[in-house]
Structures are given as structure tokens and as C-alpha cells.
Amino acid sequence: MIKFTSVFKAFPKGGLALKDVSFHVAKGEFAFLTGHSGAGKSTVMKLIYAEERPTSGEVRVSGYNVNEMRPRDVPMLRRKLGIVFQDFRLLEDRTAEENVAFALEVTGARSSTIAARVMRVLTQVGLAAKAQAYPRELSGGEQQRVAIARALVNEPTVLLADEPTGNLDERATRGVFQLLRDINASGTAVVMATHDLDLVRQAPYRVIELQEGALVYDSSVDEPGGSGEARDQAVAP
Amino acid sequence: MNLTFREAVLTFKRAPLLSLLSVTTIAFSLFVLGLFGLVVVNLQSALHGVEERVEVVAYLLPGAPAEAVAQALKDIEAFPEVQSATYVSEDDALARARAELVELRDVMQELERNPLPASIEVKLKPGFRDTDHASAVAERLRGFGFVDDVRFGRDWVQKLDWLRGVAAAVGIVVGAAFAIVAIIIIGTTIRMAVLQRSREIAVMRLVGATDGFIRRPFLLQGAIKGLLGGAVAVGLSFGAYVLINRYLLQSAFFSQEQAAAIVVFGALIGLFGSALSVGRHLKRV
Numbered sequence: 001m002i003k004f005t006s007v008f009k010a011f012p013k014g015g016l017a018l019k020d021v022s023f024h025v026a027k028g029e030f031a032f033l034t035g036h037s038g039a040g041k042s043t044v045m046k047l048i049y050a051e052e053r054p055t056s057g058e059v060r061v062s063g064y065n066v067n068e069m070r071p072r073d074v075p076m077l078r079r080k081l082g083i084v085f086q087d088f089r090l091l092e093d094r095t096a097e098e099n100v101a102f103a104l105e106v107t108g109a110r111s112s113t114i115a116a117r118v119m120r121v122l123t124q125v126g127l128a129a130k131a132q133a134y135p136r137e138l139s140g141g142e143q144q145r146v147a148i149a150r151a152l153v154n155e156p157t158v159l160l161a162d163e164p165t166g167n168l169d170e171r172a173t174r175g176v177f178q179l180l181r182d183i184n185a186s187g188t189a190v191v192m193a194t195h196d197l198d199l200v201r202q203a204p205y206r207v208i209e210l211q212e213g214a215l216v217y218d219s220s221v222d223e224p225g226g227s228g229e230a231r232d233q234a235v236a237p
Numbered sequence: 238m239n240l241t242f243r244e245a246v247l248t249f250k251r252a253p254l255l256s257l258l259s260v261t262t263i264a265f266s267l268f269v270l271g272l273f274g275l276v277v278v279n280l281q282s283a284l285h286g287v288e289e290r291v292e293v294v295a296y297l298l299p300g301a302p303a304e305a306v307a308q309a310l311k312d313i314e315a316f317p318e319v320q321s322a323t324y325v326s327e328d329d330a331l332a333r334a335r336a337e338l339v340e341l342r343d344v345m346q347e348l349e350r351n352p353l354p355a356s357i358e359v360k361l362k363p364g365f366r367d368t369d370h371a372s373a374v375a376e377r378l379r380g381f382g383f384v385d386d387v388r389f390g391r392d393w394v395q396k397l398d399w400l401r402g403v404a405a406a407v408g409i410v411v412g413a414a415f416a417i418v419a420i421i422i423i424g425t426t427i428r429m430a431v432l433q434r435s436r437e438i439a440v441m442r443l444v445g446a447t448d449g450f451i452r453r454p455f456l457l458q459g460a461i462k463g464l465l466g467g468a469v470a471v472g473l474s475f476g477a478y479v480l481i482n483r484y485l486l487q488s489a490f491f492s493q494e495q496a497a498a499i500v501v502f503g504a505l506i507g508l509f510g511s512a513l514s515v516g517r518h519l520k521r522v
Binding site for chain 1: 239240251436437439440441442443444445446447448450
């Protein structure tokens with residue numbers, strides 16, 4: 001599904017962002033990507049959705065080799081992924097429904113099917129009643145739910161969530177996290193970058209930790225079937 | 238296409254002020270160009286009026302045989318440069334002189350004998366009304382045995398040549414300058430419209446929109462803005478033309494083709510300006 005093999009990423013002015021990172025996320029898996037800010041979480045995410053290319057090593061996502069991808073294949077890869085950000089990235093001048101429908105329209109989906117599919121995902125994230133609301137009329141948690149609905153509407157095999165709860169209060173955080181768990185339970189792989197260790201401790205999921213660009217801990221390798229206690233120690237600052 | 242059109246139209250609804258600003262900027266840039274165009278059009282029509290008076294006149298010897306003259310008229314009209322050749326008899330010449338030279342009417346009345354020669358007046362086709370072609374025609378007219386003298390006002394035609402050259406050079410240089418300024422201003426406006434939507438473009442890319450999909454509404458929108466701007470510019474030029482005609486001087490307006498060309502030019506600038514801005518933007522992000 002997602003496979004990093006000895007990936008290095010250097011930025012012209014930023015030095016080395018990733019050093020020899022290797023991991024593999026399987027179909028249907030839920031994996032946390034943790035680490036302090038600047039540890040390289042976002043760079044890993046960008047490599048997955050082909051916003052960046054690795055300097056060396058290999059990145060494979062859903063059958064695409066990100067190293068050798070032609071620019072015109074990038075949109076095709078992204079249609080197989082759902083991407084959610086800390087800052088939601090909704091279009092302010094469109095309603096919740098239009099924001100979600102937009103993701104379908106760009107793929108050339110049949111217009112007769114769009115409305116039904118949009119309502120289905122909005123129902124799934126619990127926002128069917130606010131389909132006509134504009135982002136500014138929604139709370140942070142609700143906006144993130146719209147963003148998740150948009151990510152889901154193309155029925156992705158992987159949902160990438162880059163600090164999805166970073167801008168949310170505790171209650172909204174719990175709600176969004178539960179939603180991501182539900183999505184994973186229905187078969188979609190989820191990669192969630194976060195530095196919220198409370199969240200990481202709550203769930204028995206795999207943890208991949210980065211430190212200054214290097215992978216320092218991977219619970220599936222270091223503690224196969226490890227206890228929550230062991231993970232607590234590993235990810236504690 | 239449906240979606241492209243909807244997105245393009247929605248932009249006008251979502252950012253009415255910026256859209257209005259774009260159309261206004263394009264309109265005024267093209268209006269300035271249009272005003273200059275009006276000057277050129279009027280200068281050209283004035284030059285054309287003067288040009289029409291370029292004429293080569295062959296004065297005939299007294300007693301030139303009528304059949305020979307008639308045949309010569311046919312031959313002359315067959316010259317590639319010649320639009321028409323007219324025979325003016327001695328009597329015609331005298332009658333015309335009497336009508337045109339009123340001050341000398343008394344003198345003319347007292348004439349016992351008509352002193353004016355018969356002549357052939359040759360008008361040249363447009364495009365041949367310059368010194369070189371007039372000289373060539375004059376030279377050939379001199380070849381007829383019954384032709385006494387040929388005149389075409391060489392100095393005057395040479396001045397006309399010079400005027401035409403200057404007008405063309407000034408027209409091209411100033412016109413190109415105006416056009417470049419218009420293109421730069423319009424390009425900047427369109428770039429603003431693209432930048433204003435850079436966030437939206439980023440989101441489009443994240444959800445898997447192809448560059449073509451992103452580009453199309455911008456191109457359509459640019460073309461529509463250019464078209465509207467061009468139409469407004471023609472309208473403003475027409476207003477200026479009406480005012481000039483009423484208060485300053487009699488002048489000419491663009492032909493329908495020229496007016497259409499301004500509108501099409503606006504649409505093309507809008508289209509290519511958008512293509513350039515979006516292309517640069519897509520490459521950068």
C-alpha cells in the first residue's frame with residue numbers, strides 16, 4: 001500500500017529532512033506518525049501524496065512509484081488517497097456540500113451520482129443537517145468533518161491525516177479521532193500524523209516515530225504485539 | 238465543458254469586484270488603444286482622400302486623330318496601375334475652366350480661340366498612387382505619338398509618399414507601444430485574479446484535479462473578461478467618436494470588421510494572459 005525504502009529527502013535550503021526512512025503500511029492498517037514539529041512528519045506525508053519526490057530511496061504508494069511518476073499521474077494517485085489537514089483547507093465560498101462535491105467533480109464523476117454520494121459521506125461524518133452551511137458558519141470540529149467527508153467521497157484506499165486535530169478542542173478532537181477509527185474499521189487504511197500523545201495512547205494502533213528526520217521507533221518492528229505500556233515508554237518525550 | 242462554464246461564471250459571482258476591476262482595466266487599456274486606432278483610421282481616410290486626387294494627365298497635340306485617341310484610351314485602361322482613363326476635349330476643358338476659374342470668366346469670354354489642349358486624365362488604382370508608379374505610367378503615356386506633354390505633380394506626390402511613410406511608421410511604433418502597455422496591464426490584472434484563487438488551486442490539486450481541469454475555467458473566464466472589456470472599449474470609443482463629431486470635427490469610426498477585431502483582440506489577450514498566468518502558477522506550486 002505505502003512502502004518507504006531507505007528514503008532520504010534533502011531540501012535545497014533546509015538540509016536533510018528525512019534520513020534513511022523505511023517502513024511499510026499495509027492495506028486496512030491504522031498507523032500513527034509521531035514526533036516533534038520539524039521531525040519530518042509532514043515531509044513523509046508530502047512524499048506519500050507526491051507533493052515532493054525523494055532525493056534517494058524509493059516511495060511506493062498504491063502501485064505508483066513516486067520517484068518516477070509523470071506529472072500527469074500525480075492527480076490519478078491523489079484520487080486514490082484522501083487527504084486531511086490541520087487547517088481543513090476548505091473553500092470558503094462554497095457550502096459543505098459543494099466542498100465535498102468538488103472533489104468528485106474534478107475526477108469527472110457522473111453528475112447524476114454526485115448528490116447522492118455527497119449526502120452519503122456527509123451523513124457518515126454526521127453533518128448531513130449542515131450540508132448547506134458555509135465553512136465560516138461551522139465550528140472547527142465540523143469543518144474538519146467536512147474535510148474528512150471530502151477525503152472519503154472518492155472512496156480512497158488510504159486516508160492521510162496531517163495533524164487533523166491540531167486546531168481542535170478536546171471534545172472535537174475525540175469526535176474526529178473516533179470518526180477516523182470508524183473509517184479505518186470499515187477497511188480504509190489511515191495514516192495520521194500527530195504529536196498528541198494522549199491520542200496515541202488511547203488506541204492500540206501502530207506507532208511510527210520520527211526524530212530529526214530519522215525513524216527511531218516503529219511499534220510493528222520493535223514491539224510486535226507489544227503492550228500499551230511499552231508503547232507509552234517509547235513515545236513519551 | 239459544462240463544469241468549466243459553471244466555474245468560470247461562478248467566479249464572476251464570487252469575486253464580483255475583482256471581476257469588474259479586470260473588465261474595467263481591460264476596457265480602458267483597449268479604449269486607449271482604440272482612441273489611437275481612431276486617430277489612425279481618420280488619418281488614413283484623410284490620406285486616402287488626398288490620394289484619390291493623384292492623377293496623371295497627358296496633354297494631346299492639336300488635331301490628334303479621334304480613332305487613335307479612342308484606341309489609346311482602351312490601351313491605357315488596360316495598364317495594371319490604371320483605374321480609369323477619361324478623354325477631355327478642348328471644349329470640355331474650356332467649359333471646366335470657365336466653371337472653376339470664376340475670376341477669369343470675363344477674360345475667357347473674350348477669347349477668340351480656345352487655347353486649352355485636349356487631354357487624357359488617368360486615375361490610378363489604390364496602391365499605385367505613388368511617385369514610382371505615377372512616373373512609370375507617365376513614361377508610357379509619353380510614348381503615344383499624339384501626346385504633347387505629361388504631368389502628374391511629382392513634388393506633390395513625393396510629399397504624399399513621405400507623409401504615408403511617416404504615418405505608417407508612427408502608427409506601428411505608437412500602436413505597438415500602446416498594445417504592449419495594454420497587454421502588460423491586462424496580464425497583471427489577470428495574474429491578480431489567479432493569485433486570489435491560489436488557495437483554491439492548491440485544494441483542487443490535492444483532491445486530484447488535473448492541470449487541464451484547473452486551467453480551463455481560468456481560460457474561459459479570461460476570454461470572457463477580454464471579450465467584455467473589448468466590447469466596452471468599442472462602446473467608449475464610439476462615445477468619444479460621437480463627442481468629437483459633435484464638438485470638434487467630422488471624423489470616421491471603425492468599420493464593423495475593425496470593431497470586431499478590437500473585441501476579438503480583447504478576448505485573445507484575456508485568453509493568453511490567463512494561460513500564461515495559470516501556467517506559471519501551476520508550474521510554481
